[in-house]
Amino acid sequence: GSNQNRTPTPLVNPSPPPTPSDFYPPMPGEFLLIGLGLAHPSDISVRALKHLRTSCGLSALPGAPDEGTLKPNAKVYLECYTSIFPHFSIDEVSKELGVPVLEADRTIVEQQPEDLFFTPVLEDDATVALLIVGDPFSATTHSDLTSRAAELGVPMTVYHNASIMNAVGATGLQLYRFGQTVSIPFFNDKWRPHSFATKIRANVDADLHTMCLLDIKVKEQTDENLLRGRAIFEPPRFMSIATAARQLLESLRVLGKGEVGYDEQTTVVAVARIGSTDQLIASMSLAAAAGFDAGTPLHTLLLCGSLHVMEEEAVSRIRLSPEEEKACLERGERAGDVGTSDAENTEEEDEM
Missing domain, CATH: 3.40.1010.10 (Tetrapyrrole methylase, N-terminal domain)
Structure with a gap:
């Protein structure tokens, strides 16, 4: 009873509160x-x-x-x-x-x-x-x-x-279960690298999720303007979920599942405009993602490894309906392979 009113002794003496000059030293x-x-x-x-x-x-x-x-x-x-x-x-x-x-x-x-x-x-x-x-x-x-x-x-x-590196925890996937992050560049008619897909395989082998950062092109020049020294820039381009998925599917066809570790039915999570009032988070198959419209940029694509029970519940809550996935599959099939003429989200030059 005599100890009830005793003030606990702190383990460490509290420091005085910081002053503004502590935060912003001249x-x-x-x-x-x-x-x-x-x-x-x-x-x-x-x-x-x-x-x-x-x-x-x-x-x-x-x-x-x-x-x-x-x-x-x-x-x-x-x-x-x-x-x-x-x-x-x-x-x-x-x-x-x-x-x-x-x-x-x-x-x-x-x-x-x-x-x-x-x-x-x-x-x-x-x-x-x-x-x-x-x-x-x-x-x-x-x-x-x-x-x-x-x-x-x-x-x-x-x-x-x-940053996107921690904000993806909003999807319900656990951050400590992500492997190495992968960057997906835009394909064109002359350059279609697949090395990013083999990195995904390493994550799959370790039973980890993969965060795919999608390419953005800002102040890019054509070869002609670059050679002529003309400061003329192409409109900004931001890779969409659909383009990233189509490129991943192309890598799957070129290299085979044994090299990339995923297939058309792999569960993915589409993330768009994370942190904004109109952010979008949705899960679906990779094949469906090839026809998914996530709206305006910026986009990020997550490839799921095996799911913990809590992750499975979270991913199930944001899964597209069967009807929505079917519609996305049909759009993806119509779109075909990725080429240089593919439309992407763009903003006018003066918006940069």
Whole structure:
């Protein structure tokens, strides 16, 4: 009875609550690598947004009575090729965050980071931020970027966010039961690689699911424009669930089930616009997926290994009806093999 009113002794003495200066220490120059999340520029964390804006000389959040003045050497880039917000322009991202945002394509990120990102930080005490859709470390490109920054001694802060790599837990498939992730590139008349399919076989042998990341083409040039040095770009293209499934089925026909580990009846889960208000998650056979319309991008395709009882229940709840699968099968059969003329989800150039 005498112990009932005793205050428990903490195992570790509690630290004082962090102050704003702990979160945003003043830095003479810094490189910020900021994940934006999956669906909307406002998915950026409050902490990341405050650090970004205060480092640029602005108020911590947009809309303050005194917005502050943007530092002349502060630069904010949006990386626009490993993943994108298909329905938000650069200007709309800039408006949402309250800072001017520049586009960073593959050439800038992979070939010019020292000139545009690191040198301004080291020599001009500038704040340079690179915004990334998803999480900064979901693409190996950004791991390489941080290694190069570390080698040069560039002060750097990273802010994480949701990515497709963990958001697929919303399907009911357990994250720890995924094997190596596979990227599926667009086929064309001259290039139809099947190496991704043999990687799926390794996952099947280990009784693991496979996440297939589907190709996106942004600021691509025709061979003629590339050779002539003309800055003319093709409209953006985003691989659909149906195209990915048809390419997987082609790999099955070319290599055989023994090499790829799956067949037409393998259960797959189609994921579209994950994290948005109109996200779509549906399961079906791979053959049915070849005729499935998942709507606007971005899409991801999951190939299921054997299912735990809880996974089986979750996948069954999102399964297409027999009538829907039959209709998808018929559409897939009519579509045939993948070619260069296949229609894909596209956005107008000015939407990038």
